[in-house]
Amino acid sequence: MKVCIIGGGNGGQALAGVLALRGFDVSLYNRSEQRIERIIKTKKIELQGSISGITYISFATTDLREAISGRQLLLVVLPAFAHREIALKLAPYLEDGQIIILNPGRTAGALEFYTALKQFGVDKDITVAEAQTFLFASRITGPGVVKIFGVKNAVPVAALPAQKNTILKDAIEKVLPEFRIVPNTLHTSFANIGAVFHPASVLLNAGWIESTSGDFEFYTNGISPSVAKVLQAIDDERCAVAKSFGLETMSALEWLKYAYSVEGEDLYEALQLNKAYKGIKAPSSIDNRYILEDVPMSLVPISEFGKVTGVRTPTIDTIISLASVMLGRDFRKEGRTLEKLGLLGKSPEEVKRIMEVGI
Structure with missing residues (x-):
């Protein structure tokens, strides 16, 4: 499984580091270079706290096309107000079979994202999904260093349309076993804590x-x-x-x-x-x-x-x-x-x- 983390903030760096620690091929994208400059150079992320260790991702970049090319799972770890914008930026580069999960979607995030792609004219066979919340409580403590304060036992997630939940489940069960499939995005959206x-x-x-x-x-x-x-x-x-x-x-x-x-x-x-x-x-x-x-x-x-x-x-x-x-x-x-x-x-x-x- 090749994974791309979209967003190099507190959550994005934590998720990239944890998935690399779990043995997955991870790329990391951030719009600006400043926040991920150290990771671009060293490919190293240091995890502290509930999950600790030094791990290496495949690469970090400010080039969105490069970041998602050939990657099956795209994990968007951005504030919800950026969801529509990143959907439109992703639209020209998406590939058949890719799965996009908003971490989290907040309320109706998947609907906003899905609709934006349709309005752009994307006709690729992709899956859009939203998580109810973010998996970790985490904060960046230094360049390429992130502290994880806690890990949730379980996080509900659903695809839009819901008929793609099976595809979603098959893709995430080994990558993110903490995720739990729920019937549809009404469940994730209204469970917005x-x-x-x-x-x-x-x-x-x-x-x-x-x-x-x-x-x-x-x-x-x-x-x-x-x-x-x-x-x-x-x-x-x-x-x-x-x-x-x-x-x-x-x-x-x-x-x-x-x-x-x-x-x-x-x-x-x-x-x-x-x-x-x-x-x-x-x-x-x-x-x-x-x-x-x-x-x-x-x-x-x-x-x-x-x-x-x-x-x-x-x-x-x-x-x-x-x-x-x-x-x-x-x-x-x-x-x-x-x-x-x-x-x-x-x-x-x-x-x-x-x-x-x-x-």
Whole structure:
């Protein structure tokens, strides 16, 4: 199996290093050279933390065509706001039989990506899929050095169209045994835990982040009992929207047990007990991917799906509005709206079908 990692940030370097350590032929692509300059020269990635070791990938490059040529599995490890852009950049170079997995897709990522390729006129026999979340909690600690704080027990993943789940399963079962195939992308999209944990925690800690440049532990110090109540309200709304489409998705509390084997009386206690989150610092600014990615590409589409079935999402809508005011942007307009996803005016049943078979 030849694998290409698209994105040389925290997650991309961690995933490239781990898959190389597992014995796979790995290439690494990043748009700019600066972040991967050391890896380009040495081909070496040093892993620290939960998975450690020094490993070597086949090559790193800023040439996307070179990076994906002859590679069966393309793992996109980029913020969700870059999914459409990278789909259009990949479109001219894709080859029959390639499998593209968004790590993660956030909400409706595979649909946005799949639709972009169709609009470009791609007629190759490819498979597009999305993971529910990213496999690791990781941070770059130096050039070519990445620390993995924790590894999830399991990550749901689904293909679009869902009939390609068999192809997906055959490709990933040895490469990424942590991945678990679920029926369709409705399951992965509504199980978006980043939407619950990230945006509100940043906004409610904005003063602390801006006064210390994020010099505190994000999950341990930043999520107090009162902040956890807001996260719980967001989670309740997310689950209510999923239920309106006939899905019984895991709550955030259930997911922490599923992914990290952590249990608690409530969300606050479970987050405090999660060893995988220990040592993870807060972002240094509120202008970061926890807002730029998780508001428009997670909270906005969840709110939009709620409109289809008449489920109100007042807490989610408040966080969207607050983020827009604090960053001076219209995240509702920028985000994955029903119109942008080709779902405007569709019935709940039509939306369910499109999320399963595509447009």
